Amino acid sequence: MNLTLRIWRQRTPEAPGAMTTYEVTGISEDMSFLEMLDHLNEELILSGDEPVAFDHDCREGICGACGMVINGRAHGPERTTTCQLHMRHFRDGDTIDVEPWRAAAFPVVKDLVVDRSAFDRVIGSGGYVSVPTGSAPEAHATPVPKAVADLAFEHAECIGCGACVAACPNGSAMLFTSAKVVHLNVLPQGAPERGSRVLDMVAAMDDEGFGGCTNTGECATACPKGIPLQSIAHMNREYLRAVVKGGRGR
């Protein structure tokens, strides 16, 4: 396959960036999107140019490190992570636009790399359960109904890649935050901090400069892990419940 790539190049966080055109040849349809970029970077290095910077780690679709907006869609045309997107989903001769996640809370570091530490601070504000340390508790000490365990696991699948924020026209982190809140709030282990968790995480999310939710549904469409849009309704329910209960604790 021969492709025309238009990639966002930006040397530093302060420097103005621009879409830059590259021609790549000899791309196999079995390559992942990242391998295709590796191929481009090898050619750029050989010709003495600066390679395109992008985040990646496991390349198995489970770490959440990679992510770029491909032809206007977070992680590209398929419901998967960029590392698991294969070139067979493109056609020979295609022009592909590659851009970084765009959000005020995710400043561009270089090229396609953005700073997602805002997510870490949201997690730090409530994405945990407080348990006494020591030996591991007996597994059957706290029974969890199957339906609840499934619901928690569905939300625990969030890998924090930021595709929801990138896809949202408001740069909102509601789907990410709701995945974390619902994951812990439905479990008995998360119950003691049920109210403070949702209030603190929503406050942290707002403080980071993410936008609000207008229920466009773009986030859930982009999510490579299939976190459902209804998670946001679930978090709103938890938020209002915590407000009615006076703000703190259960």
Add this chain to the structure above:
Amino acid sequence: MALATRTARPPSLIGSVWRSTVGKKAVMAVTGLIMLAYLVAHMMGNLKVFFGAGEFNHYGHWIRTVGEPFLHREWFLWAARAALSVSVVLHGVAAYQLSRRDLAARPAKYAHKRPRASYATRTMRWGGVILGLFIVWHVLDLTTLTVNPNAQEGRPYENLVASFDRWYVSAFYIAAMLALGLHVRHGFWSAAQTLGAGSPRRDRALKFLANGLAALLTCGFIAIPVGVLTGVVS
């Protein structure tokens, strides 16, 4: 040793709700639902225009006497007007503040453009502005009668017919009602999500209800200028 816990007094509830994006959306949802409930009642009452001047004017008179003798004349009417005014203002202010925030949260646009979200969703902001301007004109025309060509106090039927007899007024009204339908189509479902009523099981029912309400309100309200222009109401 006791664990350190937060003992500081939490900030005031109303203040923290209003400052949070989730809380502010909840305010928008509640005020939107208040206005929606009013619109359903408003439309049903207004359709009495098809039963003639006597019945419609009697209905207009009755609104002023609701609750008597417990309430004084027009107290119910003014209470409703106050609740609606507060709702419109809170809804608008919250929408403005959230929109400012949303636009600031996405300062750089994507070079690869594609339409995001449905038409009804994308037109919520400007559709809301149009509806706000429509309300101003609508009150000046048929409540205060400031710009009404007939302007007879206590004769709402004659005032309505005189206003809608001008085709451009009817056209503006119909356009505003189409905007209302789009606004309700996304707004009702969105309000249900915001208030936490959405769930995978209820999603289809909520969308059906949103579309049903939007179609009902739009068709019901549009029937009135159409009735006047076709001479069914005269």
